[in-house]
Amino acid sequence: MGRFHSYLKSAVKIISRYKGNEPLASFLKSYFSGNKKFGSNDRREITNLCYSYYRLGKAFTELSLEQQVLLGLKISARDPGPQWKALLPEYGVPEELQLEIFPWKEKLSAGINAAIFERSFLIQPDLFLRIRPGNEAQVLKKLNDALIPFEKEGSALRLPNAVKAGSVLSINTEVVVQDLSSQQLGRMLQHCHAAISSRWSPGQQSILSVWDCCAASGGKSILAVDALGAIDLTVSDIRPSIIANLKERFQEAGIKNYKAFVADATKGSEQLKKRSFDLVMADVPCSGSGTWSRTPEQLFYFDPEQIHTYTELQKSILRNIVHAVQPGGYLLYSTCSVFKAENEDQVRFLEASGFKLIQQQLITGYDKKADTLFGALLQKPRGINV
Numbered sequence: 001m002g003r004f005h006s007y008l009k010s011a012v013k014i015i016s017r018y019k020g021n022e023p024l025a026s027f028l029k030s031y032f033s034g035n036k037k038f039g040s041n042d043r044r045e046i047t048n049l050c051y052s053y054y055r056l057g058k059a060f061t062e063l064s065l066e067q068q069v070l071l072g073l074k075i076s077a078r079d080p081g082p083q084w085k086a087l088l089p090e091y092g093v094p095e096e097l098q099l100e101i102f103p104w105k106e107k108l109s110a111g112i113n114a115a116i117f118e119r120s121f122l123i124q125p126d127l128f129l130r131i132r133p134g135n136e137a138q139v140l141k142k143l144n145d146a147l148i149p150f151e152k153e154g155s156a157l158r159l160p161n162a163v164k165a166g167s168v169l170s171i172n173t174e175v176v177v178q179d180l181s182s183q184q185l186g187r188m189l190q191h192c193h194a195a196i197s198s199r200w201s202p203g204q205q206s207i208l209s210v211w212d213c214c215a216a217s218g219g220k221s222i223l224a225v226d227a228l229g230a231i232d233l234t235v236s237d238i239r240p241s242i243i244a245n246l247k248e249r250f251q252e253a254g255i256k257n258y259k260a261f262v263a264d265a266t267k268g269s270e271q272l273k274k275r276s277f278d279l280v281m282a283d284v285p286c287s288g289s290g291t292w293s294r295t296p297e298q299l300f301y302f303d304p305e306q307i308h309t310y311t312e313l314q315k316s317i318l319r320n321i322v323h324a325v326q327p328g329g330y331l332l333y334s335t336c337s338v339f340k341a342e343n344e345d346q347v348r349f350l351e352a353s354g355f356k357l358i359q360q361q362l363i364t365g366y367d368k369k370a371d372t373l374f375g376a377l378l379q380k381p382r383g384i385n386v
Ligand SMILES: C[S@@+](CC[C@H](N)C(=O)[O-])C[C@H]1O[C@@H](n2cnc3c(N)ncnc32)[C@H](O)[C@@H]1O
Pocket: 213, 214, 215, 216, 217, 218, 219, 220, 221, 236, 237, 238, 239, 242, 263, 264, 265, 266, 283, 284, 285, 286, 317
């Protein structure tokens, strides 16, 4: 039992020091590398305790830190095991409690089941890979040979979170680490491609021009290449470091023909002067609230004022990029947010500027151990001046 008390003490120490200024995963990594006495089992137990605490949000702050950690462990989806259960009465962990983990339910996008969404914070989502075109047989063989358990859903693979997929598969070459919901945006991309290519005259060798204006390390761009085939691809992001990551990733992915640069999408850019695209992808910076089951510390430290900050930034990006959509071309707007203000309301904003909504979808992952995302495909009618 002494070992378990000591894990609890370490978790409480970490929680008291962590202030939410960096991802919990990086904080834990630095903490453990500065405290070599912890072996891999210890690190796993303590990590689990810390995450269990943040999964409760601020619902039970009247309890002691020890009680909150143990309560998180008790009500999380995984059975904590007999040694932990034995500590519950010792620390006076309450039996029955009303859950109010996610207090901003009135701000949710339409169609979200608030009760199921709230419970999803207690479950760690799975790991998802997307098999890149032409690699399915070899990927499945490698996983089977290595006895790695997985479920296949189309080109998506669902694996337990602890699996080190990179030890068996070539990440970015054979598979991409990409959440199940994110992968589904491929359908909207295909819809847009079918609509545009139907306008090409028979035998015309046309290539879709695409700008990913918030590309990060290129997750959606690689999806676009895989879903659409040869495209004339331009990518940009405000962060130089992430564009450097993107270049490395594209190299591994075998993507050679593209233009990449650093640009603030709220401002005009030299590289884009006079350019327009068949498709502009705006996977905008957002609250990330659809992914908080993976990063529950963000749930804990979230200030709802931030929603306004994000929506203003999103509007400012949209105002600046709409001119780059060709008349008759498309804008794919996406977030990993569950808030209406970042989702449907921004679609209304685009419609008010003359764009026509083709389809919008809240891609729920909270009921599937995956992320929740929002995507909307809009078309710029010919003859409007934005
Ligand atoms: C949701 S992430 C994009 C994820 C990426 N599309 C993917 O699939 O991996 C949003 C990105 O927007 C970038 N960003 C934030 N503000 C920006 C701005 N003003 N202009 C351009 N990019 C911006 C961030 O650096 C971040 O990489």
